[in-house]
Amino acid sequence: MAHQTQLRNAGATALQIVASWALPIGIVVEWEIASRSGVISTRLLPAPSAVAAAFWENLRNGTLLTHAAISTERALKGLAIGGGIGFILGVLAGISRPAETVFDSSMQMLRNVPHLAMIPLVILWFGIGEEAKIFLVAVGTAFPIYLNTFHGIRTVDVRLIEMARVYGLGPLALFWRVILPGALPSILVGLRFSLGIMWLTLIVAETISASSGIGYMTMNAREFLQTDIVVLGIIVYALLGKLADALTRLIETRALAWHPAYQPAATREAVP
């Protein structure tokens, strides 16, 4: 009987997968037909087959990878700087009241400034060099990580901290073994927020001013009306974003293996 249930389950999952892909595939097919029959002008929107061809072409001659690598590098540099600063300030404000009074209200005020509004100023400061884009990404990613690190540390169970003191843990051991792991779920939530902001910031920054990267590739293509490349750029951004998200999920399941919500049995139950 268990065997039958399993089979039925497998059948149900297969059906679910087919069902969830039916709509996107249908749209792509419709789109292709509409482009070929001239309902949609290829000058406004290229046919999916043209995008696929552009993808293949740019992959072969290396342009795509070069631009994607440059964009990724900027994104990661900005995240490392901004996330690093946000993390350190969050930890300081979280574990020390004096540090909280110094940073927290300023950080709360600054976080309400939309960082993209700084673009004109940033171009004045850095020109259109690498620094401008990395700076913008850093500013954008610092706040979510700061806020969630601070909040995570403040909500670590005080009874665990007291226990650790009774059992002779010094300040360093207390931080590494109790406070940081306790704050980690919250910090990772901050990281995921930051990753979203990171790509968004980079897209805007590269579109406005750059001489390389995916954003530059699409803006350049627009001048030559190469809509296939523009759509390709959008898809590459989406893929990079998805990749980053998958990576954080992997980190979460590894780092939070102790958490009941991330234990294998629980996740299997949770996903219907």
Added chain:
Amino acid sequence: MRDAASALRLHEGAVFQETDTAPHDATTLREVVPRKQEARTANGKAVQLNGLSKSFGNRRVLSKLDLAIPAGQLLAIVGRSGCGKSTLLRLIAGLDQPSAGTISIGDARVQSLQSNVRLLFQDARLLPWHRVLGNVGIARANGWRESAMAALADVGLADRANDWPAVLSGGQSQRVALARALVSRPGVLLLDEPFGALDALTRMEMHRLLERIWREHGFTTVLITHDVAEAVALADRVIVIRDGAIALDIPVDLPRPRREAADTSAVALQARILEEV
């Protein structure tokens, strides 16, 4: 889902039976007692409280408490909720500072947290992000894996060393917490109603476990409880705290190993203590 749940229950049942038979094996107990008697005086540290007072703001919780606990004694403290039992324990552990008076353990005055004093809380307070073994060896002293494993074996949970604390039952969690307290071979073990949240069967099992380990290790023990039967079943001596002072201080001269409420003298003692609470 139903399958997983019943499997878990079965598993727990197995563990329960295993430990239920192991600790009160009559032959091992008889063998162990004489040999461990000498260890008791060697390991345990005497605790001395002189004129101990503690106030929170205007509220005086403990006033001029004097108490001498000889090395290796198992002392139970009973009293109404809010009478200051936990406060007293936290003072002995060095977690809080007294408003007046002194505490000494062995020959040393208690000024801050003590490395040879361990405190068991009402809740187990295991770190959820470390496995059971990592929790037991929380101080990460030299060779902690071996000593933590030995302590786990002592409380009958060696086979759970690699589990996450989240999957343990309440009684198992408290046993892990006990193992964690034992690793550093403390001179004084303080227990703040550690079995209060457990069901009657598990509690009795824990009593036997604590008694056995106390006999083996010989640490001085202060057990806080609201259960007078528990106090009489386990302790060498019971004190009652009322209005911040000791209202009753009574020895329990019943032979060990004891059975809860087994004989009339135990019942008489319980009645006597209840009068004072």
